[in-house]
Amino acid sequence: MQNITNTFDQLEQYLHQRLPKDVKASLSVAMIAIPQAMAYASIVGVSPIYGLYAAMIPPVVASFVGSSDHVVTGPTITTALITSAVLVPFIGQENYPEYVFALAILSGLMRVVMGLLNLDYIIRYVSNAVVTGFLTGASILIVLNQTVTLLGLPPVDSHQTHVLLIHLFENLNKINFIVLSMGLFAIISLFWLQRLWPKLPASLLVILLTSFAAQIFGLDTRGVTLIQDLGNLSQLGLRFHIPTFPLKDNIIQTLLIGAGAVALLDTLEDLTIAKSIGYMSGQRVDTSRELVGQGLASIAGGFFQSLPPSGSLTRSAINYEEGATSRVANGLSGVFVFAAFLFIKRWVGYIPLVSLTGVVIISALHLIDRHQIEITLSGRNSSKIVFAATFTAVLFLPLYLSIYLGTILSILFYLYQSSRVKLGYLQLNKDGKFVKKGFHHIPQNTPETAVIDVEGDLYFAAAEDLADALHQIMNVEIEILVLRMRRTRLLASTAIRTLEAIQNKAASNGTTIVLCGVSEQTMAMLRDCGLAEQIGDEHIFPATEIPYASTRQALDKAYSKVNSESQSRTSEPVMRTHHGGPWPFPAPHAVRAGIPRQHVPLDSISHSPCIEQPTSHFPRSRHPYRVPPVW
Numbered sequence: 001m002q003n004i005t006n007t008f009d010q011l012e013q014y015l016h017q018r019l020p021k022d023v024k025a026s027l028s029v030a031m032i033a034i035p036q037a038m039a040y041a042s043i044v045g046v047s048p049i050y051g052l053y054a055a056m057i058p059p060v061v062a063s064f065v066g067s068s069d070h071v072v073t074g075p076t077i078t079t080a081l082i083t084s085a086v087l088v089p090f091i092g093q094e095n096y097p098e099y100v101f102a103l104a105i106l107s108g109l110m111r112v113v114m115g116l117l118n119l120d121y122i123i124r125y126v127s128n129a130v131v132t133g134f135l136t137g138a139s140i141l142i143v144l145n146q147t148v149t150l151l152g153l154p155p156v157d158s159h160q161t162h163v164l165l166i167h168l169f170e171n172l173n174k175i176n177f178i179v180l181s182m183g184l185f186a187i188i189s190l191f192w193l194q195r196l197w198p199k200l201p202a203s204l205l206v207i208l209l210t211s212f213a214a215q216i217f218g219l220d221t222r223g224v225t226l227i228q229d230l231g232n233l234s235q236l237g238l239r240f241h242i243p244t245f246p247l248k249d250n251i252i253q254t255l256l257i258g259a260g261a262v263a264l265l266d267t268l269e270d271l272t273i274a275k276s277i278g279y280m281s282g283q284r285v286d287t288s289r290e291l292v293g294q295g296l297a298s299i300a301g302g303f304f305q306s307l308p309p310s311g312s313l314t315r316s317a318i319n320y321e322e323g324a325t326s327r328v329a330n331g332l333s334g335v336f337v338f339a340a341f342l343f344i345k346r347w348v349g350y351i352p353l354v355s356l357t358g359v360v361i362i363s364a365l366h367l368i369d370r371h372q373i374e375i376t377l378s379g380r381n382s383s384k385i386v387f388a389a390t391f392t393a394v395l396f397l398p399l400y401l402s403i404y405l406g407t408i409l410s411i412l413f414y415l416y417q418s419s420r421v422k423l424g425y426l427q428l429n430k431d432g433k434f435v436k437k438g439f440h441h442i443p444q445n446t447p448e449t450a451v452i453d454v455e456g457d458l459y460f461a462a463a464e465d466l467a468d469a470l471h472q473i474m475n476v477e478i479e480i481l482v483l484r485m486r487r488t489r490l491l492a493s494t495a496i497r498t499l500e501a502i503q504n505k506a507a508s509n510g511t512t513i514v515l516c517g518v519s520e521q522t523m524a525m526l527r528d529c530g531l532a533e534q535i536g537d538e539h540i541f542p543a544t545e546i547p548y549a550s551t552r553q554a555l556d557k558a559y560s561k562v563n564s565e566s567q568s569r570t571s572e573p574v575m576r577t578h579h580g581g582p583w584p585f586p587a588p589h590a591v592r593a594g595i596p597r598q599h600v601p602l603d604s605i606s607h608s609p610c611i612e613q614p615t616s617h618f619p620r621s622r623h624p625y626r627v628p629p630v631w
Helices: 002-044 048-054 057-065 077-086 096-116 119-125 128-150 161-170 177-196 202-216 249-281 287-303 313-321 328-350 353-365 370-377 381-396 399-419 441-445 460-473 493-509 520-528 531-535 549-569
Strands: 072-074 310-312 422-428 434-437 449-457 480-489 512-518 540-542 574-578 581-585
Touching: 002 048, 002 072, 002 077, 002 128, 002 202, 002 313, 002 328, 002 353, 048 057, 048 328, 057 072, 057 287, 057 328, 072 313, 072 328, 077 096, 077 128, 077 249, 077 353, 077 399, 096 119, 096 249, 096 287, 119 249, 119 287, 119 399, 128 161, 128 177, 128 249, 128 353, 128 370, 128 381, 128 399, 161 381, 177 202, 177 353, 202 328, 202 353, 249 287, 249 310, 249 313, 249 399, 287 310, 310 313, 313 328, 370 381, 381 399, 449 460, 449 549, 460 493, 480 520, 480 549, 493 512, 493 520, 493 531, 512 520, 512 549, 520 531, 520 540, 540 549
Parallel strands: 449 480, 480 512, 512 540
Antiparallel strands: 072 310, 422 434, 422 449, 574 581
8 A cells, every 4th residue: 555655656746847847858859850750761762751650659669668768769860871771672662661661670679689688788899980980971871862852863772872973973964953942941041040049940940941932932843842742641641550571582681681780770879879868867777678678669660650760869869958857758759749740741741852851961960970080080090990991881882781890890809909918017116116018028137037917808819829928938037927917807718728838838947937916706716627726825816905915925925935045056145235234135046026137225115105015034124125125
């Protein structure tokens, strides 16, 4: 009974405090969604009515199942572009819309499966360079494609740059300047309205103005194509529909490959938007649930004759900025689009196609993020290569291949970089602090004790690199090799076998292996395989919360071991004096840990109270020390 009371209290609180904000936000989203939905349908090459369906059904479904409070589901420009590119072989067929609906269902199914299997993490391996390259190339491709309509030229069934450019140059003598004038008016008006009054539904106003102008001046008789010229709109209606098409192998293969590309792009788009807005709003988004919600929305949309939907960056940002507080706002935007559809359905046929072209071109130009491009091009060479390859593939290859190519390149570079274990040569400077240097410094200094910092995940590829590097330096006269494994994980049996091989090689060379910074997980693996016993528990130092504490303990052990060996070979140690007191130290066999054979005055070594002090194996002078005198 108490739970029921709490539920009613929460409902009452929502209705009075949060619902008005959701209604306001959803109205703003709906006014933007209506012109965008019709414009993006023109990219796919179907009736604008199907675009409106994509802004009605999917948002309602996603609001019930999804996770993000602010992501708005519906048609997007990138999804529309890749949908049209995937379905190029079917353009011109009478049942072409059936393939569009089938693609929405298949891509939705793939997203649901990915979400249920928690495969949302795969986007971590797709670098930002892929997304930036794709969006930049897609914006150029969209503008070129829409320029054909803007100039009043015959359409071309291709999404490849060179084909579009050839078509434009071959038909320059057929430009319809009335269509061009109306299109330029739409573009310029949109640009300034969005710049001067960003709160206004600029796209909707421009579409209304151009529609009135077309009717008043009879422009439909002077080459201006209206929506009603593309087909009979009276036969269209919102109803449940199962797509029908020939079940041939080549058709199914094309749809499955295309659905995979759409699902991958939509996943990147959805989750990137959800996480970005989640960071700003403070909401922790369940990405697997969000993926399932978007997939179910796409499936439902496909059965109600909609374009494949996705999370819309533009409308999601407006939803957040207008103060939406829950997923209800997403669903309400679909309800408001449906209400508007009932009113405007009879007037949709009078909209000039070129006015939708203006909306598409402005939206496409917004895809170019100069700041993100600068960040990508100023980054690592791998990011530049992935960006350039994806960008070029978008322009000159089938669009769905560019998604796969960019993703595969991104994963390959990730595997390459993660397989390269990072090795550093640690030395103590005069201040008693560790300094990491390159590996090539070891042969130059010929130290008796070398400290190697190992960083990375030691699966099979990285383990082989570690073995090769350590076998090389063991050819140098090193008595004790300290491996700092603070930032290392043993991920495979190959890593264990590699450490065994290193231990055996060291034993044959007379080199002692000491491990420090060893995590509990690594220690457990070493004990289970017997390698800890082989190395010796006294030569393994667990990681501590104090930075480099276990490394200093390992060096102290090395210092003690080398000194004891030197004493067995030298009857009388060389006496060095510090602050008037004797300091016995065997000069010929000093532990140098990477420091050349020279005396380092204790006055030059700082005494850091935050670092654990190693235990000395020599009588202390009147001056206490934190590190051995020759480090």
